[in-house]
Amino acid sequence: MQEHKSTGRRTALVTGASQGIGEAIAVALARDGFDVAVSSTRPEKLAGVLAQIEAAGGRAVPVALDVRSQSNIEQAMAAVIDALGHLDVLVNNAGVPLRKSALEVTAAEWDTVIGTNLTGAFFMSQQMGRHLIGSGRPGCIISIASTHGVLGVAQRSTYGISKAAMIHMTRMLAIEWAQHGIRVNAIAPGRVDTPSRAGSYSDPKYIESMLNRVPLHRFGTSDEVAAAACYLASPEAAYITGQTLFLDGGLTAY
Numbered sequence: 001m002q003e004h005k006s007t008g009r010r011t012a013l014v015t016g017a018s019q020g021i022g023e024a025i026a027v028a029l030a031r032d033g034f035d036v037a038v039s040s041t042r043p044e045k046l047a048g049v050l051a052q053i054e055a056a057g058g059r060a061v062p063v064a065l066d067v068r069s070q071s072n073i074e075q076a077m078a079a080v081i082d083a084l085g086h087l088d089v090l091v092n093n094a095g096v097p098l099r100k101s102a103l104e105v106t107a108a109e110w111d112t113v114i115g116t117n118l119t120g121a122f123f124m125s126q127q128m129g130r131h132l133i134g135s136g137r138p139g140c141i142i143s144i145a146s147t148h149g150v151l152g153v154a155q156r157s158t159y160g161i162s163k164a165a166m167i168h169m170t171r172m173l174a175i176e177w178a179q180h181g182i183r184v185n186a187i188a189p190g191r192v193d194t195p196s197r198a199g200s201y202s203d204p205k206y207i208e209s210m211l212n213r214v215p216l217h218r219f220g221t222s223d224e225v226a227a228a229a230c231y232l233a234s235p236e237a238a239y240i241t242g243q244t245l246f247l248d249g250g251l252t253a254y
């Protein structure tokens, strides 16, 4: 991967980096030598991750971004490219969960989940593809999918459908953009203990029923997802594209 002309450093944008997996990925990329732009719908939430990126030696750029808005995506991408000079890596991490019976899902909930997890990731990728192809540089897109994208799970239909489509989007964009040196991959974590999932951990029976399905009998960590993202963004992964890496303690190995 080429380096940013003015600083000699590689550059990345991580969406939804105010907390959880996105925050861990942003900090890990900074430790790997990236300057990192981080987004939130509420930029005031980014103070913590900005400080960690800078402590790791990276330049940190905050950006306000709601991936459900096409105009906001275009503005945010332009602002990030202007600030960093160029973008090498996009991490589509922004996402929302929904645990609800298929019989009860409303049109508004469907629109929020699909609009954030799938449509947002697609149009972010489109902007990244236009940027890389327009500048004639190689680059890399990594999307955070989920094991729910391949496993049948009750109460998770809308979320699982969004992640299944994200996994297929990964293949489609990888094929279309390989000729431009753009690699497109996904990471599909199983359960990771992050703030948005904390509510699911209050019921010991629910926790045990989930753990019993995981061969390694534990949940994943944000740092483990971040390490996988750093690998996929690295030159060592130069021959990997169109793939989804399952980071799930063996959950999908059955």
Ligand SMILES: NC(=O)c1ccc[n+]([C@@H]2O[C@H](COP(=O)([O-])OP(=O)(O)OC[C@H]3O[C@@H](n4cnc5c(N)ncnc54)[C@H](OP(=O)(O)O)[C@@H]3O)[C@@H](O)[C@H]2O)c1
Residues within 6 Å of the ligand: 015, 016, 017, 018, 019, 020, 021, 022, 039, 040, 041, 042, 045, 065, 066, 067, 068, 092, 093, 094, 095, 096, 097, 116, 144, 145, 146, 147, 188, 189, 190, 191, 192, 193, 194, 195, 196, 197
């Ligand atoms: N945790 C798990 O067990 C797990 C497992 C598999 C996959 N994943 C996936 O991993 C990703 C991160 O999960 P997480 O658990 O770290 O979630 P999280 O703690 O809830 O963080 C989600 C991030 O997404 C951002 N976001 C939400 N809606 C957005 C929108 N419309 N536009 C832009 N950003 C938006 C949030 O930003 P603000 O609130 O700051 O705006 C937040 O920073 C998600 O895609 C999730 O589906 C998680």
